[in-house]
Amino acid sequence: MSTLAQQPLDETKLHEFVMKAVGEMGAAMNAALIVVGDKLGLYKAMAGAGQMTSVEVAAKTKTTERYVREWLAAQAAGGFVTYDAATGKYTLPPEQAMALANEQSPVFLPGFFEVVGACMRDEPKITDAFRTGKGMGWHEHDHALFSGTERFFRPNYRAHLIDEWIPALGDTTAKLQAGARVADVGCGLGTSTILMAEAYPKSSFVGFDYHPKSIEMAREAAEKAGVADRVKFDIAKAKDYPGKGYDLVAFFDCLHDMGDPEGAARHVLGTLDANGAWMIVEPFAHDKLEDNLNPIGRVYYAASTMLCTPASLSQEVGLGLGAQAGEERLRKILNSAGFKRVRRAAQTPFNMVLEARQ
Numbered sequence: 001m002s003t004l005a006q007q008p009l010d011e012t013k014l015h016e017f018v019m020k021a022v023g024e025m026g027a028a029m030n031a032a033l034i035v036v037g038d039k040l041g042l043y044k045a046m047a048g049a050g051q052m053t054s055v056e057v058a059a060k061t062k063t064t065e066r067y068v069r070e071w072l073a074a075q076a077a078g079g080f081v082t083y084d085a086a087t088g089k090y091t092l093p094p095e096q097a098m099a100l101a102n103e104q105s106p107v108f109l110p111g112f113f114e115v116v117g118a119c120m121r122d123e124p125k126i127t128d129a130f131r132t133g134k135g136m137g138w139h140e141h142d143h144a145l146f147s148g149t150e151r152f153f154r155p156n157y158r159a160h161l162i163d164e165w166i167p168a169l170g171d172t173t174a175k176l177q178a179g180a181r182v183a184d185v186g187c188g189l190g191t192s193t194i195l196m197a198e199a200y201p202k203s204s205f206v207g208f209d210y211h212p213k214s215i216e217m218a219r220e221a222a223e224k225a226g227v228a229d230r231v232k233f234d235i236a237k238a239k240d241y242p243g244k245g246y247d248l249v250a251f252f253d254c255l256h257d258m259g260d261p262e263g264a265a266r267h268v269l270g271t272l273d274a275n276g277a278w279m280i281v282e283p284f285a286h287d288k289l290e291d292n293l294n295p296i297g298r299v300y301y302a303a304s305t306m307l308c309t310p311a312s313l314s315q316e317v318g319l320g321l322g323a324q325a326g327e328e329r330l331r332k333i334l335n336s337a338g339f340k341r342v343r344r345a346a347q348t349p350f351n352m353v354l355e356a357r358q
């Protein structure tokens with residue numbers, strides 16, 4: 001007799017779970033529709049425009065009405081737009097517009113759905129990695145991952161970095177205002193580096209990342225932002241980036257992606273000025289798995305399975321810290337690398353900011 005047959009089934013619970021999974025099917029399919037809406041400017045066309053027909057949305061975005069009508073129906077079924085049956089018109093409510101159409105808003109979300117697309121396209125490689133135990137480096141992923149990550153993190157950095165996180169690091173703001181030397185390690189497309197360079201024009205900044213394509217894109221972004229005079233981007237690994245005497249070293253959402261975070265920490269210690277600060281921005285996590293079993297923890301564990309853990313396993317040591325390591329584990333790593341003073345300087349629902357000093 002099969003194991004299934006031996007277990008009594010609670011029909012109500014089964015029904016509840018299947019309906020929950022149907023909700024997930026809709027959400028998963030909608031990830032693709034969000035990318036479509038973002039790329040074609042459908043949400044932007046509807047933002048602040050009041051009620052619109054599918055014909056009007058299609059005309060405004062120069063797209064095909066039959067596709068737009070189907071897309072709008074899916075958006076209405078998911079609560080992304082409202083539908084008025086009496087007029088046959090659709091509205092993007094202001095809250096949805098803030099999250100889906102306004103690139104300047106602190107909760108602009110479409111970037112994450114580009115990341116989801118990249119994860120789906122890379123799924124065969126990750127499935128294979130489960131079997132072989134091999135890692136998969138950040139650079140080996142579908143390219144949508146790079147811009148998607150940047151677009152997803154940017155609103156968060158814009159909202160918190162200059163106004164909250166840096167001021168939480170003791171004398172760091174004063175040093176940056178006067179003219180300091182800053183290294184942004186694992187800088188990706190350089191958004192955090194550029195934001196700091198815009199805020200502190202007397203300081204000089206260098207962003208390092210081991211991924212050549214990211215560095216190329218970061219250089220272009222610095223040119224575009226008009227800060228290329230005080231920002232440099234170079235290809236380097238966290239364990240061997242050049243320079244000494246930095247007043248601030250920053251790691252944004254990348255320490256846990258590294259194979260050897262303790263080795264990286266030792267290198268940071270050697271490159272910091274004796275009075276310098278290391279700012280480590282990590283995904284927010286509690287120390288125990290059971291305390292991270294919530295919607296944000298779920299997103300992070302999933303991203304960690306597809307991206308962060310494979311990235312770490314692809315590098316030397318291959319610690320595989322995961323994106324939900326928690327403060328206690330991070331603190332142990334920093335302490336054993338030689339950082340004597342480690343404190344949580346700031347936090348948001350999404351991030352934890354640690355400050356480490358000699």
Ligand SMILES: C[S@@+](CC[C@H](N)C(=O)[O-])C[C@H]1O[C@@H](n2cnc3c(N)ncnc32)[C@H](O)[C@@H]1O
Pocket residue numbers: 138139149150153185186187188189190191192208209210211214236237238239251252253254257258259311315
């Ligand atoms: C999740 S992304 C974060 C990028 C950027 N800091 C941000 O917040 O948008 C992680 C970054 O760490 C970089 N990275 C991973 N391991 C690295 C290492 N050992 N040395 C330098 N960069 C590394 C990756 O190339 C990638 O750009």
